Amino acid sequence: KNEVEQSPQNLTAQEGEFITINCSYSVGISALHWLQQHPGGGIVSLFMLSSGKKKHGRLIATINIQEKHSSLHITASHPRDSAVYICAGFRLGNEKLTFGTGTRLTIIP
Amino acid sequence: DSGVTQTPKHLITATGQRVTLRCSPRSGDLSVYWYQQSLDQGLQFLIQYYNGEERAKGNILERFSAQQFPDLHSELNLSSLELGDSALYFCASSVGRGGGRNTGELFFGEGSRLTVL
Numbered sequence: 400k401n402e403v404e405q406s407p408q409n410l411t412a413q414e415g416e417f418i419t420i421n422c423s424y425s426v427g428i429s430a431l432h433w434l435q436q437h438p439g440g441g442i443v444s445l446f447m448l449s450s451g452k453k454k455h456g457r458l459i460a461t462i463n464i465q466e467k468h469s470s471l472h473i474t475a476s477h478p479r480d481s482a483v484y485i486c487a488g489f490r491l492g493n494e495k496l497t498f499g500t501g502t503r504l505t506i507i508p
Numbered sequence: 509d510s511g512v513t514q515t516p517k518h519l520i521t522a523t524g525q526r527v528t529l530r531c532s533p534r535s536g537d538l539s540v541y542w543y544q545q546s547l548d549q550g551l552q553f554l555i556q557y558y559n560g561e562e563r564a565k566g567n568i569l570e571r572f573s574a575q576q577f578p579d580l581h582s583e584l585n586l587s588s589l590e591l592g593d594s595a596l597y598f599c600a601s602s603v604g605r606g607g608g609r610n611t612g613e614l615f616f617g618e619g620s621r622l623t624v625l
Contacts, residue, residue, distance in 0.1 A: 432614060440596055442616040443510070485551065495566050496541070496614075498551040 402428065403488045405499035413507055418473040420502045422486035429489060431469050432496070433460050436483040445471070445484075478506045511535060514599050514617035522625055526587040529620045533580055533601030537615065539563070540582040541602070542574055545619075546595040557582055558605040589624045596621050 402425045412418055424431065433445040446453050446460040448469060453460050457476075462469040473480055483501040490497075511534035521527055533540050542554040544567075553566035557576035568574075571589075576582040586593060599617045 434614075434616075440621070441618045442598060442600075444600075444614045444616065447613055487551070495553045495564055496543075497553070500550055 401499070402490075402497045403486055403499040405484075405486055405502050407502060408500065409503045409505075411505045411507065412476055414477060416476050416506075418476050418480070418504065418506075420471045420484050420486075420504070422469045422471070422499055424467050424469070424486075424488045426467065427490045428467070428497075431462055432487045432489075433469075433471050434485040434487060436485060436501070438482065442485075473504075476506045478508050480504060481506050510615040510617065512599060512601050512615050512617035514597075514620050516620055517618065518621045518623075520623045520625065521589060523589055523591060525589050525624075526585065527589065527622065529584040529586070529597050529599075529622075531582045531584070531599030531601075531617060533582070533599075534615050537601035537603050538580065539602045539605055540576055540580070541600045541614070542568075542582070542584050543598040543600065544595050545598060546592070551598075554584070563605060586622070589622075591624050594622055594624045 404423045406421050430449045432447050435443045435445050448462040457474045459472040483503050485501045487496045487498045513532040515530045538559045541556045543551055545551045554568040555574050556564040560576050571587050574584045596619045598619045600614045602614050
């Protein structure tokens with residue numbers, strides 16, 4: 400079992416829909432990053448979470464430490480949100496970031 | 509623009525050759541991380557340096573080596589290249605030395621796309 404697992408693998412939605420991408424992680428992961436990888440390959444860090452909830456524009460990330468689960472939400476989705484979204488976890492005291500396999504999001508106009 | 513600069517952006521070379529990838533971290537960031545993204549393996553952590561010292565090692569092959577210089581830029585050296593080394597190599601930087609919540613935000617470079625023929 401991977402330390403970080405994401406679902407779904409692929410997600411296609413209409414413009415304007417509310418999007419949720421899920422990430423489950425194993426015991427010992429102390430901080431979670433959400434990353435966005437554009438079709439051209441570049442990676443942007445969206446959020447780093449160790450507890451609670453963070454919001455940036457139309458993006459919201461939450462983490463539930465007890466359930467070892469994090470979600471990334473996109474409100475009022477737009478075609479420019481089309482990208483691969485990756486969650487990645489750090490173990491406490493360990494700098495080895497472990498990546499999920501990514502969710503490929505396609506927003507149709 | 510993340511502030512992290514990677515060169516070259518694209519590199520095509522032959523099996524058995526050696527290449528050097530370069531990364532300049534964001535101003536003020538002391539940690540540099542190297543990651544490999546291949547089609548079959550996804551993103552994998554290779555190695556991290558903090559303020560010139562190796563801090564953590566991941567799935568880095570013995571044919572690969574890295575270092576961080578006094579000006580904090582880092583180089584990843586890949587030698588005896590094989591077809592399977594074809595991948596995107598990303599560098600990221602952070603202000604912290606790592607370990608989860610101590611890392612702070614990660615800033616990624618645009619990547620170096622290596623093709624081994």
